[in-house]
Amino acid sequence: MREGPPLDDRAFTIDAFHRGRFHLVQPAGKGHRAGLDAMLLAGAVQAGFAGALADLGAGAGAAGFAVAARCPEARVLLVEREPEMVACAQESLRLPANSALASRIEVLQADVELSGSDRAKAGLAENAFDFIIMNPPFNAAHDRASPDPLRRQAHVMDDGLFERWLRTAAAMARPGARVAVIARPASLAQILSALEGRFGSPRAVPVHPRPGVEALRIILRARKGDRGGFALLPPLVLHGETGRGFTARADAIINGREALFAD
Amino acid sequence: MREGPPLDDRAFTIDAFHRGRFHLVQPAGKGHRAGLDAMLLAGAVQAGFAGALADLGAGAGAAGFAVAARCPEARVLLVEREPEMVACAQESLRLPANSALASRIEVLQADVELSGSDRAKAGLAENAFDFIIMNPPFNAAHDRASPDPLRRQAHVMDDGLFERWLRTAAAMARPGARVAVIARPASLAQILSALEGRFGSPRAVPVHPRPGVEALRIILRARKGDRGGFALLPPLVLHGETGRGFTARADAIINGREALFAD
Numbered sequence: 001m002r003e004g005p006p007l008d009d010r011a012f013t014i015d016a017f018h019r020g021r022f023h024l025v026q027p028a029g030k031g032h033r034a035g036l037d038a039m040l041l042a043g044a045v046q047a048g049f050a051g052a053l054a055d056l057g058a059g060a061g062a063a064g065f066a067v068a069a070r071c072p073e074a075r076v077l078l079v080e081r082e083p084e085m086v087a088c089a090q091e092s093l094r095l096p097a098n099s100a101l102a103s104r105i106e107v108l109q110a111d112v113e114l115s116g117s118d119r120a121k122a123g124l125a126e127n128a129f130d131f132i133i134m135n136p137p138f139n140a141a142h143d144r145a146s147p148d149p150l151r152r153q154a155h156v157m158d159d160g161l162f163e164r165w166l167r168t169a170a171a172m173a174r175p176g177a178r179v180a181v182i183a184r185p186a187s188l189a190q191i192l193s194a195l196e197g198r199f200g201s202p203r204a205v206p207v208h209p210r211p212g213v214e215a216l217r218i219i220l221r222a223r224k225g226d227r228g229g230f231a232l233l234p235p236l237v238l239h240g241e242t243g244r245g246f247t248a249r250a251d252a253i254i255n256g257r258e259a260l261f262a263d
Numbered sequence: 264m265r266e267g268p269p270l271d272d273r274a275f276t277i278d279a280f281h282r283g284r285f286h287l288v289q290p291a292g293k294g295h296r297a298g299l300d301a302m303l304l305a306g307a308v309q310a311g312f313a314g315a316l317a318d319l320g321a322g323a324g325a326a327g328f329a330v331a332a333r334c335p336e337a338r339v340l341l342v343e344r345e346p347e348m349v350a351c352a353q354e355s356l357r358l359p360a361n362s363a364l365a366s367r368i369e370v371l372q373a374d375v376e377l378s379g380s381d382r383a384k385a386g387l388a389e390n391a392f393d394f395i396i397m398n399p400p401f402n403a404a405h406d407r408a409s410p411d412p413l414r415r416q417a418h419v420m421d422d423g424l425f426e427r428w429l430r431t432a433a434a435m436a437r438p439g440a441r442v443a444v445i446a447r448p449a450s451l452a453q454i455l456s457a458l459e460g461r462f463g464s465p466r467a468v469p470v471h472p473r474p475g476v477e478a479l480r481i482i483l484r485a486r487k488g489d490r491g492g493f494a495l496l497p498p499l500v501l502h503g504e505t506g507r508g509f510t511a512r513a514d515a516i517i518n519g520r521e522a523l524f525a526d
Binding site: 184187189193203212213218231233235 | 448452471495497498
């Protein structure tokens with residue numbers, strides 16, 4: 001029998017990640033299911049990371065779990081607003097398959113977009129984290145917007161999502177802490193603008209589905225207190241010219257054997 | 264004998280580009296000599312381009328000559344502030360080796376950073392060009408700045424260079440005209456900000472010296488009147504893991520056999 005909030009078993013699945021090194025309880029519906037984005041975001045944390053990491057907009061906890069699985073000295077706080085997703089994360093922490101990780105992972109139900117004293121009251125501690133990773137709900141803005149793809153992209157650029165999320169990240173970050181964001185390339189200008197005065201030396205890895213095809217994601221890392229300019233690192237290509245298999249490097253990152261950034 | 268402004272022969276060289284398809288008179292001193300950046304910028308013009316193109320900050324004219332050499336229906340205006348470089352471009356137009364191109368290339372001595380009626384008086388016609396290419400003097404800001412590389416990059420982000428250059432480009436561009444810029448990745452935020460409200464659907468190609476090494480340049484194209492968001496295209500890699508030779512694609516672009524953008 002499960003403890004905690006009652007979950008209807010038929011509406012949830014238990015999925016293996018990192019080739020079985022951890023499992024996640026997730027809603028069976030397609031909308032919120034974690035996958036590639038969360039695994040790539042977790043890959044932004046350098047090998048050997050030790051300290052406190054916050055996963056903002058954690059969903060069922062996939063990225064935070066993946067960091068905990070790969071970095072044995074990481075302590076992870078999953079921050080998620082939706083009660084159903086928080087319940088999933090809590091269920092995942094009770095799975096015997098995750099017992100090796102559970103003591104290093106906590107879950108907080110809170111809205112990342114809070115500010116000032118409301119944010120502190122919600123439990124989002126200031127100046128307390130060494131690494132903050134975020135997968136902001138950029139597809140939500142996307143879904144609300146015009147069916148015209150060009151207008152839709154422009155809309156995503158304007159809605160202040162990254163400004164609000166990076167404001168919270170900057171408050172939670174210790175001096176010298178890193179932030180990592182996964183987003184669509186169309187959001188790059190908004191992200192760079194929101195980083196200004198908060199995190200410096202942003203470095204982005206474009207993620208291309210195949211060689212010769214435009215990037216569908218960027219994974220961007222920056223550091224609190226740094227003042228350096230933007231750098232564009234070599235891309236990650238997920239698949240070859242044809243076929244469904246991952247490239248060797250993508251497979252290593254997605255399955256927690258390798259980090260996306262060297263240090 | 265040469266006509267036009269007197270040039271000291273010892274201080275100039277005549278260099279072949281596109282494997283001898285055109286030649287350029289250039290100062291022998293290292294500072295202003297054209298090379299890779301100009302050839303890559305010229306590569307941003309799609310095959311078959313026909314119409315009026317302005318090369319802003321043309322120097323000795325390398326990028327503009329390269330477009331004229333590859334696109335037989337292009338008419339090119341080279342815009343350059345420095346009299347010595349203008350004289351070089353004029354000398355190049357008189358070289359017998361360039362006779363096939365000279366009728367399609369003009370030179371204008373003018374400061375790209377002028378605005379309003381000063382700009383029009385200087386001969387920078389409004390609403391008159393189908394394509395504008397620019398290689399702004401980003402290394403000048405760089406040289407003036409702090410020896411600390413991080414502060415230097417931040418400085419380049421702040422000095423308004425791209426704002427002034429893209430303001431002029433937007434004034435000179437016809438509706439639907441394209442602009443192409445070559446710059447350092449650290450300038451991307453400043454470029455995207457300066458494009459806003461002027462040119463849309465910016466698409467950037469990162470240029471990496473070798474696989475696995477961060478990009479040293481971006482070549483970015485956008486279109487007047489478009490409203491789409493930023494896209495990141497597959498990178499151009501100049502060399503292999505080792506050696507001095509160019510990759511096949513870089514060689515084709517640098518030598519005018521291929522364009523960097525498909526259309």
